[in-house]
Amino acid sequence: xxxxLRTATGxxxxxAPPTGEELDGFRSxxxxxxxxxxxxxxxxxxxxxxxxxAHQMRRWLEERGVHDWFHQPFVWFGDRTAxxxxxxxxxxxPTNRRLEEGMxxxxxxxxxxxxxxxxxxxxGCLGANPVFDVLMDGLAEHRSLVLSGVRSxxxxxxxxxxxxxLLATQGFxxxxxxxxxxxxxxxxxxxxxxxxxxxxxxxxxxxLRNLGRDIRAGRRQGWSPLxxxxxxxxxxxxxxxxxxxxxxxxxxxxAKFEELLVVTRDDAFWLDDDVPHVRRWRRVPTPAVxxxxxxxxxxx
Amino acid sequence: MKEHRISGAGDVELAAxxxxxxxxxxxxxxxxxxxxxxxxxWNPVADLLAERYRVVTYDxxxxxxxxxxxxxxxxxxxxxxxxxxxxxxxxSPDQPVHLAGHDWGSIQSWEAxxxxxxxFASFTSMSGPSLDHVAHWIRARMRLRPRPLGxxxxxxxxxxxxxxxxxxxxxxxxxxLGLARAWPRVLAFGDGAQPGDGWPAPTLAADxxxxxxxxxxxxxxxxxxxxxxxxxxxxxxxxPTGDRFxxxxxxxxxxxxxxxxxxxxxxGGHWLVRVQPDRVARWISELVDNVEHTEGAPSMExxxxxxxxxxxxxxLAGLVVVTGAGSGIGRATALAxxxxxxxIAAADINPDAVARTVxxxxxxxxxxxxxxxxxxxxxxxxxxxxSVESELGVPDIVxxxxxxxxxxxxxxxxxADWEKVLGVNLWGVIHGARLFGHMMRDRGEGGNIVNIAxxxxxxxxxxFPAYATTKSAVLMLTESLRAELAADGIGVxxxxxxxxxxGITTTTRFVGQSEDEQARRQRATKRLYQRRNFTPDRVAExxxxxxxxxxxxxxxxxxxxxxxxxxxFAPGLVRKLATVDLAPR
Numbered sequence: 063x064x065x066x067l068r069t070a071t072g073x074x075x076x077x078a079p080p081t082g083e084e085l086d087g088f089r090s091x092x093x094x095x096x097x098x099x100x101x102x103x104x105x106x107x108x109x110x111x112x113x114x115x116a117h118q119m120r121r122w123l124e125e126r127g128v129h130d131w132f133h134q135p136f137v138w139f140g141d142r143t144a145x146x147x148x149x150x151x152x153x154x155x156p157t158n159r160r161l162e163e164g165m166x167x168x169x170x171x172x173x174x175x176x177x178x179x180x181x182x183x184x185x186g187c188l189g190a191n192p193v194f195d196v197l198m199d200g201l202a203e204h205r206s207l208v209l210s211g212v213r214s215x216x217x218x219x220x221x222x223x224x225x226x227x228l229l230a231t232q233g234f235x236x237x238x239x240x241x242x243x244x245x246x247x248x249x250x251x252x253x254x255x256x257x258x259x260x261x262x263x264x265x266x267x268x269x270l271r272n273l274g275r276d277i278r279a280g281r282r283q284g285w286s287p288l289x290x291x292x293x294x295x296x297x298x299x300x301x302x303x304x305x306x307x308x309x310x311x312x313x314x315x316x317a318k319f320e321e322l323l324v325v326t327r328d329d330a331f332w333l334d335d336d337v338p339h340v341r342r343w344r345r346v347p348t349p350a351v352x353x354x355x356x357x358x359x360x361x362x
Numbered sequence: 363m364k365e366h367r368i369s370g371a372g373d374v375e376l377a378a379x380x381x382x383x384x385x386x387x388x389x390x391x392x393x394x395x396x397x398x399x400x401x402x403x404w405n406p407v408a409d410l411l412a413e414r415y416r417v418v419t420y421d422x423x424x425x426x427x428x429x430x431x432x433x434x435x436x437x438x439x440x441x442x443x444x445x446x447x448x449x450x451x452x453x454s455p456d457q458p459v460h461l462a463g464h465d466w467g468s469i470q471s472w473e474a475x476x477x478x479x480x481x482f483a484s485f486t487s488m489s490g491p492s493l494d495h496v497a498h499w500i501r502a503r504m505r506l507r508p509r510p511l512g513x514x515x516x517x518x519x520x521x522x523x524x525x526x527x528x529x530x531x532x533x534x535x536x537x538x539l540g541l542a543r544a545w546p547r548v549l550a551f552g553d554g555a556q557p558g559d560g561w562p563a564p565t566l567a568a569d570x571x572x573x574x575x576x577x578x579x580x581x582x583x584x585x586x587x588x589x590x591x592x593x594x595x596x597x598x599x600x601x602p603t604g605d606r607f608x609x610x611x612x613x614x615x616x617x618x619x620x621x622x623x624x625x626x627x628x629x630g631g632h633w634l635v636r637v638q639p640d641r642v643a644r645w646i647s648e649l650v651d652n653v654e655h656t657e658g659a660p661s662m663e664x665x666x667x668x669x670x671x672x673x674x675x676x677x678l679a680g681l682v683v684v685t686g687a688g689s690g691i692g693r694a695t696a697l698a699x700x701x702x703x704x705x706i707a708a709a710d711i712n713p714d715a716v717a718r719t720v721x722x723x724x725x726x727x728x729x730x731x732x733x734x735x736x737x738x739x740x741x742x743x744x745x746x747x748x749s750v751e752s753e754l755g756v757p758d759i760v761x762x763x764x765x766x767x768x769x770x771x772x773x774x775x776x777x778a779d780w781e782k783v784l785g786v787n788l789w790g791v792i793h794g795a796r797l798f799g800h801m802m803r804d805r806g807e808g809g810n811i812v813n814i815a816x817x818x819x820x821x822x823x824x825x826f827p828a829y830a831t832t833k834s835a836v837l838m839l840t841e842s843l844r845a846e847l848a849a850d851g852i853g854v855x856x857x858x859x860x861x862x863x864x865g866i867t868t869t870t871r872f873v874g875q876s877e878d879e880q881a882r883r884q885r886a887t888k889r890l891y892q893r894r895n896f897t898p899d900r901v902a903e904x905x906x907x908x909x910x911x912x913x914x915x916x917x918x919x920x921x922x923x924x925x926x927x928x929x930x931f932a933p934g935l936v937r938k939l940a941t942v943d944l945a946p947r
Contacts, residue, residue, distance in 0.1 A: 192725045192727075193725055193726070195725075196721075196722070196725045230689065230865060231689075231715070231718065232718065233693055233697075233718055233719065233722045235897070291892075312722070313697070313701065313726065
């Protein structure tokens with residue numbers, strides 16, 4: 063690692079870099095979450111509804127000891143993967159949309175496992191869909207771009223703009239801007255383990271409390287746990303864990319990945335490289351995986 | 363030219379004329395004339411076709427030098443098709459012929475290709491639908507819906523003479539009492555068809571009076587008791603949009619009857635064979651060459667009627683040229699047309715960007731080719747136009763989109779700045795419209811030219827004088843060119859987008875500013891445009907709609923519409939606002 067990270071000044075104790083033990087905890091939490099998405103994805107057949115798939119994911123995780131959430135599973139099928147026609151936040155919730163042959167889907171869940179929160183997004187497709195494939199190829203460049211941006215100490219807002227430029231070059235739409243607060247990423251934390259925890263509108267209260275605490279602290283200290291396109295993100299990445307979720311759209315198809323990025327005082331790395339989308343790229347190498355910086359420079 | 367006397371159905375003697383290639387194996391093309399013509403109507407086309415094919419024409423019974431039976435029933439479609447069969451068996455007994463019919467010649471050819479398909483290799487139909495198809499067409503439109511009823515009424519009005527011909531004495535008398543003498547002037551006045559080459563024939567008055575029997579023998583029977591008339595013979599329907607007797611809608615249901623058909627909608631009137639013989643000859647030979655698998659035959663796939671058979675819809679699936687296709691509105695436009703099945707010729711100054719656009723078009727299942735082009739460079743543009751023509755053919759739609767932004771005071775704008783912005787924004791459009799416009803007009807099958815102007819075209823401002831000047835020029839160029847190309851069926855459209863979030867903001871030059879200040883203003887403008895959040899794909903959809911409707915000037919975004927209205931109704935206000943600096947800081 064070359065330069066040290068340009069973090070906000072006077073960051074609170076909440077932004078302490080995670081210890082090795084904590085990293086193991088987060089990693090196994092992320093693994094179980096991805097296992098869940100892959101297991102449920104493998105069962106998806108034409109005719110299955112979003113609600114059914116979301117329910118399956120929830121049951122799968124609860125059977126393995128999950129009883130608190132950052133958020134309960136979200137599932138999107140078809141053009142809902144690109145948030146086509148989304149006007150109000152309620153539309154993010156699972157619907158009775160049925161899966162069909164050739165349809166893309168996204169499974170997104172954020173369980174708390176042994177007090178460690180993870181937040182993963184898995185994109186797939188029932189059968190062949192060339193538009194989906196080209197989106198997944200494009201995501202590979204974003205994964206390297208975000209990491210290199212954080213490592214080189216760029217501000218989160220600048221990295222957000224870098225992603226936007228890369229998106230434009232690739233010819234895709236920015237779909238993460240549709241998320242609440244337009245975030246491409248948000249911080250996640252450990253939460254105390256204390257039995258089943260309350261949930262409001264699919265979001266776990268424990269995690270929301272953490273987020274609220276960070277937002278208040280951040281407002282005083284000049285940083286934000288929500289990585290968005292606004293002035294509040296005009297700072298380097300704060301140490302800790304960030305759930306990064308670039309979401310691309312193209313002609314009514316959306317694809318994303320979501321996984322945890324570890325930021326320490328002087329480095330950053332993906333918590334785990336053994337995740338489904340990375341395995342996919344290894345199977346089918348995409349030519350431009352390492353050229354993302356060049357692409358950004360070439361952007362109009 | 364060799365003359366034959368051939369015995370047709372019911373022993374009526376037919377005069378047939380043979381010319382052209384005597385080369386063994388050369389395809390035979392048989393041309394059938396309509397009412398009130400003789401085979402002479404085909405002479406200019408036949409001479410052109412004779413350079414490559416053996417060409418046969420003949421006088422239909424009752425006209426010219428052929429026999430003229432007295433009985434009305436002798437003019438039934440069965441007898442007319444019988445004549446056609448006799449001609450083919452006499453002159454091309456071993457090889458099916460390529461048939462082309464005009465007007466009544468086409469009507470009887472439909473009867474022949476649907477009853478004796480084995481005699482024909484292909485059929486080009488012009489301004490003459492099968493009467494049975496017409497009857498089915500009418501029945502399908504007898505519904506209380508505005509569109510089908512409108513089509514019925516329009517065709518009904520244009521068929522006025524059909525009813526008149528049913529009245530006793532009237533039509534024959536009119537022909538004999540002077541209409542025949544006035545006929546050349548009627549033709550020249552209505553369709554611009556000039557007499558000559560033995561046409562109209564000296565026998566016109568008698569032919570026309572007798573020919574009324576064609577209508578009397580067939581019309582009411584066929585329309586009242588239509589039969590199923592289908593064929594697998596390859597059929598090309600040439601549809602002149604300005605035909606004063608046959609509306610284009612009448613050809614809409616052809617795919618129902620001809621399993622293998624193409625539809626070529628062209629600008630022109632009823633006597634296209636006389637007014638544009640070179641084009642008609644080319645269209646016939648294109649079909650012949652395709653059917654015969656001649657090497658170098660141009661592809662006719664773009665003429666396949668897709669679900670919707672309207673001209674604009676088929677055109678949308680044709681060849682589309684887009685400049686500045688590497689990003690923003692250009693890329694979105696290329697993708698929008700690609701999604702509708704068009705073939706895309708994508709041009710951009712940035713080779714990587716245009717390669718990506720082409721890749722995305724292909725992902726959508728469209729054929730696409732990239733071209734690296736600086737639109738302001740005359741030689742490069744000429745080379746580009748030539749490559750498009752030789753590799754992909756003549757475009758159906760050209761979108762002159764490439765443009766750059768420029769902001770800052772007029773007095774700070776250098777000559778070099780002016781040359782740059784005029785080069786891309788104005789010369790680029792001039793070259794695109796000029797080079798492809800020539801091709802489209804020469805082809806004679808219409809098309810659309812879309813020029814991307816801007817809301818700035820009617821928004822004077824001290825903030826972007828150079829840019830607004832170029833865009834205003836594009837708007838005027840568009841309006842003028844539209845008038846010029848209207849007769850050729852080429853629609854010319856100006857699109858005037860307002861604030862659209864594209865890459866133009868990050869490349870706009872702010873004259874009279876330091877590098878840092880420029881970068882800062884580009885960022886500020888980008889953010890403003892992002893907040894406006896009007897995406898290029900919405901402009902692309904507006905472009906597609908404008909092509910479909912052949913809109914003259916199409917403002918896109920609410921600010922563009924308001925600006926256009928203000929320009930028209932409150933010029934004083936517009937002048938006041940022009941003094942406000944609009945650049946974000």
